[in-house]
Amino acid sequence: MGLRTFKGGVHPYDGKELSKSKPVKELLPQGELVFPLSQHIGAPATPIVEVGDAVLRGQKIAEAGGFVSSPIFSSVSGTVKAIEPRRVAVGDMVTSIVIESDGNMIETGFIEHEDISALSNEEIINLIKEAGVVGMGGAGFPTHVKLSPKEPEKIEYIIANCAECEPYLTSDYRRMVEEPEKLVEGMRIVLQLFPSAKGVFGIEDNKQDCIDRLTELTKNESRMSVQPLMTKYPQGGERQLIHAVTGRDINAKMLPADAGCIVDNVETLVAIYNGVRFGRPLMNRTFTVTGDAVSDPRNFSICIGTNYSELLEAASGLAHPAKKLISGGPMMGFALFDTNIPTTKTTSALLCLTEDEASKYETTACINCGRCVEACPEQLVPSKLADFAERGLKGDFEKWYGLECVECGSCSFGCPARRHLAQSIKTMKKQILADKRKK
Amino acid sequence: MSNLLNVTSSPHVRAKDDTQRIMLYVVISLLPATFFGIFNFGYKALILVLVSVLSCVASEYVFDRVVNKKSTIGDLSAVVTGLLLALNLPSSLPWWMAVLGSVFAIVVVKCLFGGLGQNFMNPALGGRVFLVLSFTGAMTDFSDYKGFADTFSGATPLATLKAGGSVDTMRMLIGNIPGTIGETSVIALLIGAVFLLLMGVIDLRIPGSYILTFAVFTLLFGGHGLDMNFLIAELCGGGLILGAFFMATDYVTSPITPMGKILFGICLGLLTGIFRYFGASAEGVSYAIIFSNLLVPLIEKITIPRAFGIVRETKGGEK
Numbered sequence: 013m014g015l016r017t018f019k020g021g022v023h024p025y026d027g028k029e030l031s032k033s034k035p036v037k038e039l040l041p042q043g044e045l046v047f048p049l050s051q052h053i054g055a056p057a058t059p060i061v062e063v064g065d066a067v068l069r070g071q072k073i074a075e076a077g078g079f080v081s082s083p084i085f086s087s088v089s090g091t092v093k094a095i096e097p098r099r100v101a102v103g104d105m106v107t108s109i110v111i112e113s114d115g116n117m118i119e120t121g122f123i124e125h126e127d128i129s130a131l132s133n134e135e136i137i138n139l140i141k142e143a144g145v146v147g148m149g150g151a152g153f154p155t156h157v158k159l160s161p162k163e164p165e166k167i168e169y170i171i172a173n174c175a176e177c178e179p180y181l182t183s184d185y186r187r188m189v190e191e192p193e194k195l196v197e198g199m200r201i202v203l204q205l206f207p208s209a210k211g212v213f214g215i216e217d218n219k220q221d222c223i224d225r226l227t228e229l230t231k232n233e234s235r236m237s238v239q240p241l242m243t244k245y246p247q248g249g250e251r252q253l254i255h256a257v258t259g260r261d262i263n264a265k266m267l268p269a270d271a272g273c274i275v276d277n278v279e280t281l282v283a284i285y286n287g288v289r290f291g292r293p294l295m296n297r298t299f300t301v302t303g304d305a306v307s308d309p310r311n312f313s314i315c316i317g318t319n320y321s322e323l324l325e326a327a328s329g330l331a332h333p334a335k336k337l338i339s340g341g342p343m344m345g346f347a348l349f350d351t352n353i354p355t356t357k358t359t360s361a362l363l364c365l366t367e368d369e370a371s372k373y374e375t376t377a378c379i380n381c382g383r384c385v386e387a388c389p390e391q392l393v394p395s396k397l398a399d400f401a402e403r404g405l406k407g408d409f410e411k412w413y414g415l416e417c418v419e420c421g422s423c424s425f426g427c428p429a430r431r432h433l434a435q436s437i438k439t440m441k442k443q444i445l446a447d448k449r450k451k
Numbered sequence: 452m453s454n455l456l457n458v459t460s461s462p463h464v465r466a467k468d469d470t471q472r473i474m475l476y477v478v479i480s481l482l483p484a485t486f487f488g489i490f491n492f493g494y495k496a497l498i499l500v501l502v503s504v505l506s507c508v509a510s511e512y513v514f515d516r517v518v519n520k521k522s523t524i525g526d527l528s529a530v531v532t533g534l535l536l537a538l539n540l541p542s543s544l545p546w547w548m549a550v551l552g553s554v555f556a557i558v559v560v561k562c563l564f565g566g567l568g569q570n571f572m573n574p575a576l577g578g579r580v581f582l583v584l585s586f587t588g589a590m591t592d593f594s595d596y597k598g599f600a601d602t603f604s605g606a607t608p609l610a611t612l613k614a615g616g617s618v619d620t621m622r623m624l625i626g627n628i629p630g631t632i633g634e635t636s637v638i639a640l641l642i643g644a645v646f647l648l649l650m651g652v653i654d655l656r657i658p659g660s661y662i663l664t665f666a667v668f669t670l671l672f673g674g675h676g677l678d679m680n681f682l683i684a685e686l687c688g689g690g691l692i693l694g695a696f697f698m699a700t701d702y703v704t705s706p707i708t709p710m711g712k713i714l715f716g717i718c719l720g721l722l723t724g725i726f727r728y729f730g731a732s733a734e735g736v737s738y739a740i741i742f743s744n745l746l747v748p749l750i751e752k753i754t755i756p757r758a759f760g761i762v763r764e765t766k767g768g769e770k
Contacts, residue, residue: 019759024464103458179464251760263760336457347458370459376470376526377568381702383468385709390759393707396751413758421462428469429568435460 015217017242018252020389022422024245024343026218027180031302034310036186039326041113045317046098046354047073047084048106052152054080059109065092068120070293073109076141082154082357083144087295087315088113099353101320101339102346108354111317122291133164133205136288143287144294144357149173149248149277150340152358155284158276159205161269167206168272171257172199172281174215174222175241175248178341181361183298184278186311188215188222191282196229196236198281201288202274203235209274211236214257218243245343246420250275252389264416279360294357301327303364305334320351320362330364338363343421373430384423384433390416394423398433401440406447409440417441470567474527476652480643481534481697487639488632492542492596496632500537502546506553507533514562528567532556535575535698538633539690539737540582543595548586552578572744573704576737583737596629609688609733612681620680623687634690644696656712657705657719658695662686664720672728691723694736704744711747711754718743718750 050056055077067073067086074084090113097105125131131139141156161167172195176184188195199211213230215223217240230236239257241247251262253275260271268275276284279297286292297316302309307328314323320339324330338345339359347370351362384394392413400409409415414437423433489496511529515522536552556578561570583590593607607630608618622628626636633640647653666682675681686692699705699719706715719739726735 022466024462024466255759261760263758266760334456336459336463338461338463342464343462345461345463347456347461347463349456349458365463368457368459368463369465370463371457373465373469377523377566379470379473379528379568379702380705380707381473382707385707385756391756392758393756395707412755413761416758416761419461425462425464426466426468428466428473430465430469432460434462438460 015240015242016256017244017247018255018389020387020391020422021244021246021252022387022425024179024425026243027302028182028185028218030180030304031182031300031309031311032185034182034186036190036298036311036313039312039314039318039323040115040117041088041315041318041322042115043113044093044319045086045088045090045111045113045315046108046319047086047111047317048098048100048108048354048356049074049084050106051084051356051358052082052146052154054078054082054154054157056107057081057084059095061092061109063092063094066090067092067111069117070120070122070295072293073111080154080157082146083142083293084109085144085293085295086111087317089116089118090114099350100356101348101353101359124290125288128201128288129204131288136201136205139288139291140284143283143292145280145283145287146294146357147277148279148283148297148357148360150344150358150360155276155280158274159202161267161274163269164206165208166272167209167269167274169258169274170199170202170206170209170211171253171273171275172211172213173248173250173253173275173277174213174219174226175253176219176278177216177243177245177248178343178345179245180302180363181300181341182302183300183311183360185219185222187278187282187298188219188226192222192225192229194282194285195278196226196233197289198276198283198285199236201284202276202281206274209235212257213238214241214253215239216241216243216247245422246389246418249389249418249420251418297355297357297360299323299355299359300361302361303334305330305332305364305366307331314355316355316357318355320348320353320355323355323362324351324364332366334364334366336365336368336370338365343425344419370432375431376429378429378431381428383426383428387422387426389420389422390418392417394433394437395431397440398431398436401436406440406444410444415441415444470526470528473652474531476647476650477531477697478527478534480646480652481531481538481633483639483642484538484633484636484693485534487626487636488538488542491626491635492632495595496542498546499540499542499544499549499632500534502549503537503540503553504530504533506550507536507557510554510557511562514558520566523566526567529557532561532574532578536578538693539575539579539631541590541593541595541630542632543592544582544589548582548589551585552582555581568703570703571747572741573698573701576698576741580737580741593629607688607733608684609727612684612688613733617680618684618688620683620687623684630688631690634693637687637692640692640696644692647696647700653696653700654712656709657700657716660713660716661695661699661719661723662691664717665691665723668720668724669728672724674728685727689727689734690736694740695719699740699743704747706747706750706754708751708754708756710756711750714750714754715743715747718746
């Protein structure tokens, strides 16, 4: 199959060579771990432990707070120290369960299922829900909800998002290199839920070794295939990925299921496999600590809840003074003002940069060059939208399809006048969506 | 709190190209035509180029000082304006007229409307048209041209054509003909245009639709039927190539929407054709471009691109 892609997009410096060749290393957390009750889209989880309780690794510590929600599990054995608001990567204070690890990592029992094909769809979805699986690419949408579309028979594609288009990140890459079998098994489980669907692994062509390996692994799987994708940001955006793989387009008001698609990221599929096959809830994830300021950029398998400071220490700390620390990738990640925050189900990287390009340059006048239009994967006109946003023109903003913005940041990246286009557009989008909810 | 970490909204990285670098690319792309002009017309052309560029930059500097704005000459856009204006002047023009044109272009057309990015009309063309209307004789006097070897009648190729004469299209490609400093050599201009295309500064939407529309218009209404010699002469002459690739593509005064760019090019082609074949003058590129500049807001309004995944039925911000 040839390379496929979408229209628009940009080519930022990819920085993956810093950590690409570093095998995933298990990292045992020390001291205190923090589990925010809201690390997914939907209702926050409800704590079911109390301060002073002893907990085991894998024990449920918070129950899903509704259908669109997800339970949370302790990733260590130890004692509940506090239930209190703590700062999370996006900057909010979120009520969290704080657990002091005893360092022994004693696990609670898990129920294995040798023969997954004997399980019913309801059983599988329940196992996924009870394993606390959410979209681990960043959005954190509860996976059991995603796998329960209104018309399951209309799902034709299960797309594994193996694009990893964010620069610097290599956690998905390492998963694919080291444990591609688990990814394939995760896909097999999801395909069992949707008998009329095909499974497609969409991988950018800068990861040729993963393309080869997965092609080899799936050569006898009649329902699975590998689709090489052009290396371009944001190839791993849900709408862009669906377009590249299937040629179908969805807009902001549609779900992937409306186009007959379900998209799951690499980590999520592995978590589905661990949850269904071994009954092991989501306790660990792969995580990249990288950037030109880091002494020893590398990939870790971390216990969710581990503090960022500890991860930075594990990468031998900073070699150069960092001007900017980012949770996630440089295009859509969140800038941190402090490393004293916990990792969650959806955090994939800590990026430490010696240069802050976002504030380094002075913004000058827009010259109407149209680079933002060329870059926009949604075919919007970001310079106009940012103007409308800055002048508070909500009507014009909507008329020029501002609400379709996927917030990928390609416009700001390419702008020669160094305007903060994405920032203005995102802010306006939030205001309009808030207005709509009020009505 | 850790010490002085920057917190900003994503994205946290930026591409290398900035406004200054883009303007520099445009200046570089105009150099082949500039050097050919100086070679073709001699030291007077060189003086006009220097005078125009310097007075454009100086006008912007002084204006910024007078209105207490931070100086914006560093973005090099005034250099581009000065160079383009010079390329649109006949080499025999008195230097002080070039100064007047530059001041008009920068101060009246650009700075009074808010500076770079806010002007609604191409500053260089605004300056040129100001000079054509003010000093018509000096601006349309091309008798200065002596030619390389043989002598050449003083009229420009298009004027010759309009009067019913015939022209040598090979000379028009090379550029050893009378005309403004930068418009004569199609080859030198195209070298610059290819450079701009390769550097991603411009795309073919505007020049392509402009030239194509004008070619079709010429075949239909030019009065010479399928005479290819006439068509090529019309395409090469009158600053059409200079206008199509370097002035119609001016970011600020052309539409930002992809469809709008094509519509803009079609407008340019039609207007140039009308001005040339039905008007009194043999030329029309400058007027076509500044007229179309005025249509840009309207063109953008009717060419709002449909966002990804929006189907035609639900067009417009429904709900």
